[in-house]
Amino acid sequence: MPILVRRLLIFILGCWPASTLVWGAVQQNLGGDPAQYILLQTGFWALRFLLISLAVTPLARLAKQRWLMVHRRMLGLFALFYGILHLLSYYQFILGGNLERLVSETIKRPYILVGAPALLILILLGVTSTRGWMRRLGRHWQQLHRLVYLALILAWIHLYWQVRSSYFDAVLYGAIGLVLLSFRARNYLIKRI
Amino acid sequence: INAALPNQEPIHSDITPYKIVTSYNNFYEFGYNKDDPQANSSQFMPFPWQVEIAGEVAKPGHYHLDDLLKGMTLQERIYRLRCVEAWSMVIPWIGFPLSALLKRFEPTSRAKYVKFTTVLRPKQMPAQDSAFSSIDWPYVEGLRMDEAMHPLTLMAVGLYGKDLPNQSGAPFRLVVPWKYGFKSIKSIVKIELVEQQPLNTWQKIAPNEYGFYANVNPQVDHPRWSQKEERRLPSGLFHPNIIPTQMFNGYAEVASLYKGMDLHKNF
Structure with a gap:
């Protein structure tokens, strides 16, 4: 399959969750509290795309499918896209566009306070994901983009601190994240030895 | 249910x-998402239903719900419901005051x-069987005697002029x-009059977050x-x-129950 077709396919798949949310909102079938539903879904999709983008390198190596690497950036940018939608829906749909409350809630609530730097990291990595920035940063580019591991850990804590009655999601996403991070840890240790 | 007296009070909100x-709604026995109770409660069998009345009463025993309802005048009460998660609703319940029920069994x-x-029915309530649950089933709640006897405290068997649907705590x-x-406990099988303050489920899980009283209080x-603030549903x-x-979700008449109490400590 030519690379452009693959890119287009991934782009369409990445937009799919957002389009179902928009369509659901227009049709008014997002349940009793559409604001809460959109907030939850955009948050989960940000985390899912973060995990998918982090799965690319191990998959490409282990399955010897180098062509996968080309698509890592777009998948990472979709994590950023859903992260921003997550923040915007909290700000507008839950807080009614009250900036003062956005600031006070972020400071007061530990689970929001750890979510904020996760999103800031994604924004930073998104901005520096272009070819131009790769060239400018040189070998520092990779060092900078290792911050994605921190973003994943913070995003998971953001989820874990909101557990009320069931640990299912926290365990599921935590286990996947742990597998992906341990791949890096293993490689790092092998290089050191 | 059809014979319920219609609501007499003026309705101020939609x-x-x-x-x-x-x-x-939240009904964690059926799952932790808000749409789970409706999606997962169709297997639940609310009838026939027995309630055990136990503890410090002159007439303890197991009673059929039909017998408990005998002689009770059902009435419609339109109440605001405020969730601790900061959303709220206005719901027309059908029921009778808890005080009428308790008096019948003569508390000591x-x-x-x-x-x-x-x-407790893990076969009909899937989340009671979940390995990931933080809740120690069955769900327990409690009230102080004067709270339980307050005329606003209702035992509901219906809403919107119909039997309670399973997801709303039938029957x-x-x-x-x-x-x-979360204080308004659902699908009750046991009412026990006790001397010591009961440890309610959420307080047991997270005592720093949920207290025994759980009065609606914008200051705490x-x-x-x-x-x-709260988002009243439906919300655009x-x-x-x-x-x-x-304060007290607008039910100022209950304030006298808590005179002299520090509501920041007793949250």
Whole structure:
């Protein structure tokens, strides 16, 4: 399959969750509290795309499918896209566009306070994901983009601190994240030895 | 249910549509998402139903719900419901005052609190069987005796003029409108009059977040959610229906129950 077709396919798949949310909102079938539903879904999709983008390198190596690497950036940018939608829906749909409350809630609530730097990291990595920035940063580019591991850990804590009655999601996403991070840890240790 | 006396009080706020009341709520026995109770409760069998009355009463025993309802005048009560998660609804319940029920079983002088227990049926309530649950089933709640005897405290068997749907706590539940929603325990099988303050389920899980009283109080923040405001459902996306939360959820007549108490400590 030519690379452009693959890119287009991934782009369409990445937009799919957002389009179902928009369509659901227009049709008014997002349940009793559409604001809460959109907030939850955009948050989960940000985390899912973060995990998918982090799965690319191990998959490409282990399955010897180098062509996968080309698509890592777009998948990472979709994590950023859903992260921003997550923040915007909290700000507008839950807080009614009250900036003062956005600031006070972020400071007061530990689970929001750890979510904020996760999103800031994604924004930073998104901005520096272009070819131009790769060239400018040189070998520092990779060092900078290792911050994605921190973003994943913070995003998971953001989820874990909101557990009320069931640990299912926290365990599921935590286990996947742990597998992906341990791949890096293993490689790092092998290089050191 | 059809014979219920209609609501007599003026209605100041819009009633939340039936569809939203019955498709969006917490009933963790059926799952942790807001749409789980409706989606996962169709297997639940609310009839026949027995309730055990136990503890410090002159007439303990197991009673059929039909017998408990005998002689009770069902009435419609339109109450605001405020969830600790900062959303709220207005719901037309059908029921009778808990005080009428308790008097019938003649509480002794040692009855200081009422402890309620939800049914335990893992086969019909899937989340009671979940390995990931943080809740130690069955769900337990409690009220102080004077709270239980307050005329606002309702035992509900219906809403919107119909039997309670399974997801709303069929067939028999508590409604305490001045407290956060989790106090209003659902599908009750045991009512026990006790001397010691019962340890309610959420307080057991997170005592720093949930207290015994759980009175709606905009001055006392929950660690996860601000309690100063609430989103009254239905709420639009671009113009969310955000309203200030009122002390005791607007039911000022209960304030005398807590005279002299520090409500920051007794949250």
